[in-house]
Amino acid sequence: MIKKNDLFEAEITAMTAEGSGICRADGMAVFVPGTAVGDRCVVRVVKVLKKYAFGRLEELLTPSPDRTTPDCPIAGPCGGCVYRHITYEAELKIKTQRVRDALERIGGFENIPMEPILGAPSRTRYRNKCQLPIGLSKNGEMQMGFYAVNSHRIIDTHTCLLQPEVFDRAAEAFRAWQKLSGESIYDEAAHSGVLRHLYMRCGEKSGEVLVCIVANGVKLHGEDLLVKMLREAVPEITGIVLNINRERTNVVLGRELRTLWGKPTIRDTLCRLEFEISPHAFYQVNRTQAEVLYNKAAEYAGLTGAETLLDLYCGTGTIGLSMASRAKKLIGAEIIPSAVENARKNAAHNHVTNAEFLCGDAKDAARILYERGERPDVIVIDPPRKGCDAAVITTIAAMRPTRVVYVSCDPATLARDLKQFTAEDYNIEAVTPVDMFPGTAHVETVVLLSKLKVDHHIEIELKMDELDLTAAESKATYDEIKAYVLNKYGLKVSQLYIAQIKRKCGIIERKNYNVSKKEDAKVPQCPPEKEAAIMDALKHFQMI
Template identity: 90%
Template sequence: MIKKNDLFEAEITAMTAEGSGICRADGMAVFVPGTAVGDRCVVRVVKVLKKYAFGRLEELLTPSPDRTTPDCPIAGPCGGCVYRHITYEAELKIKTQRVRDALERIGGFENIPMEPILGAPSRTRYRNKCQLPIGLSKNGEMQMGFYAVNSHRIIDTHTCLLQPEVFDRAAEAFRAWQKLSGESIYDEAAHSGVLRHLYMRCGEKSGEVLVCIVANGAKLHGEDLLVKMLREAVPEITGIVLNINRERTNVVLGRELRTLWGKPTIRDTLCRLEFEISPHAFYQVNRTQAEALYNKAAEYAGLTGAETLLDLYCGTGTIGLSMASRAKKLIGSEIIPSAVENARKNAAHNHVTNAEFLCGDAKDAARILYERGERPDVIVIDPPRKGCDAAVITTIAAMRPMRVVYVSCDPATLARDLKQFTAEDYNIEAVTPVDMFPCTAHVETVCQLVLRKPAVHINIDVDVEELVQDKRGTATYGQIKDYVLEHSGLKVSSLYIAQVKQKYGIIERENYNKTKSENVKQPQCPPEKEKAITEALKHFGMI
């Protein structure tokens, strides 16, 4: 049995979801960061658990054909870019296989209709958002960068190849200002000091830049000097704001903002729509790949202009609004009130007049649509990493949309949820992985689910008396029930159909569904079901 500090030779044969290579020693899986499939190497054991162990690359004996020279000096200590040491082609293969493995092993699916992964045009400088924690080094100087893997130890960073060069210039100007001003550094343990984070956003298309200083206080020493130095170093800057966060928390932003100069938002364009982005607003950090993902989602939605589109987990409305011009109506649903307000503002700003946004979860949206007699033809869902609750999937299936487009940020929870969708009468028609975050372990997936079609040939018992009652049009009770279920998601009884037919003068047999006891009162058809049955009667030409 292996133990800590053991050295052994091995070949890396696979990768974990977090981007570590996998080899074996004494029959136990050992996870080794910074390795590639095909590496022959010497590994040092650093931790042993009951069923697996962790190792460190000690010596590379024979490199994998996939290896390339890392172009970032801190890629290892930082831990953000787990694939910067291999080619992009190899990275895309790993991410594709990760999605396939999850669907096969967790979902139990075979013959998955997988389309090629949508790779990014660039592995560098693609992020439009940066949050740099600030702390004190051992010699008492400010350090700023990224947390090392699984820790709150800051790796001091002067450049990051995932972020635009303009952020580097702003960060260096901020460092120089801190030295001149002597502003204090926040200490997590003592909850003292001022500077907590440097937070930056930029618009890829607009070129606008926003710098936000997160502080444990409402004022900074030398605010005018800070504005002057940032504007000189970054001519593109359009706003400088102070975010006040006095809480003992790991949450980066506080609720209160104060503008030091310029405007507190930036603009950017996504899928031909313009969005105003505040420090608190959600916006995809890789705009170019977000467009690729949204375009694929729109393709899977298959909108023709006649459909009602429901966008669940809509956030600030970006996915739904990108498809609104192709739909008859867009309804977005989101449980966070501020996000709903942002979505409404985004719709108004872009002159989208066929959209409404509801504050609530999937059940709330379903109830409102049900009460209004509406049914979504297509539903788009983009849930958080934990995926959908089982009750949400049941609610979606009860609404009977013809298509569901599932946008996922975690292959494991996607596979789990797709298993329930297929049990709820949906088929997986297409799956496309999307590389939104090159060099990192993350992979997005877009999946198209289609409602199984009812049988074309149905055996029915024909009631001659029903067929001769009215010459305007005919339909059996079974056909009416099927139509109502398909178009409104409601199940109706023969009694309710009879009541509506009687209301419109379509004569029923006197003894149809009549109770044996004269004292028993028959239930009356609810208004929403009466409306659905009426639509069915119109469809079949009976009224």
């Protein structure tokens, strides 16, 4: 049995999802960063767990034919780029295999209709956003760069091959200003000091540059000098802002912004649409590959101009808006109110008149569409890394779109969700990996799902007022809801209040139930604290 600090010779035969090579010792899998498939090497064991171990490359005996000379001196310690030591062709093969393995092993799929991975035109300088943590070195000087793997130890960085060169110039000017001004550095443990992060964004097409200093305070020493030095070093700069973050948190940005010079936003163009980007706004980090991804999603959507398109998890609306001109109507749904507001502004700014954006989750969107007598023909989903909740997939299937386009940033959760989609009578028509982040372990995937035997389905119209009660109503009685609220919150709620909240949630009441027969009757409205308690009860009884 292997143990810590053992040395052994082995060949790397595969890669993990995180980009480490895999070899075996005494029948146990050992994960070794910085290796390539085909490497023959000496490995030192650094940690042993029950079923696998971690190793360190001690000596390279025979290099893999995929190996190349790393072009970044800190690629290993930084850990952001796990593939800078192999060719791009090899990296794309690994990412393709990662998607295939997830669909086969987690999803249980065979004969997967995989299309070739869509690689990027460049592995370098493609990121349009950068956030550099700031700290103190052992000798008491400011350091700024990236966190080492699995730590909050800063690797001091003066250039990053993933960032545009303009960010390097801005960062060096910021370093020089800090030395002259003597502005203090934030200490996480003591929650003292001022400078926390340097945050930068640029427009690939517009060329505009925004520099944002994240500070544990409302003012910097020498703000005028900072503006002068940044503008001299970066003529492209269009805005310099101070972001105030005085919270004990790992979240980079605080809520409050103060403009030091210029404007607090930049503009950029994506899929022929112009977007205004603030420090808080979501925008694809690799704009060029985002267009590739969106174009593939649009191809899979197969819009002819006659369809209603529903964009779930729409965020600021970029995917849906890029397809709006090909659809009869676009409906976006997003649970974050600020993102919905941004989506509406983006639609108005780009003169998109056939789009509307709803604030809510998939169930909210489904209810609203049902009540209006609408049914989406195509649904696009781009969920977070955790994938879709099972209830969301069930809701999508209940809406019965002819096509679903799934955009995923995690092959494992994608495979899990596709398994449920196929159980809901959807078939996987095509799968295309897209390399949005060359050099890193991340890979995006676009999947086309189509409804099985859609021509054989029969449309049945059910009028809810013809039914005695809804399925949701049958799950809990009024007395059960009252008891739950009283026991948990100590609040007494009436049947009238429960009925109001049920109607608000789209749970249809029986005709004339709990409605006064007086035409001019004043109906008391449920107080907010009781509404929240009733909502919790409805969730508890799985009625919403």
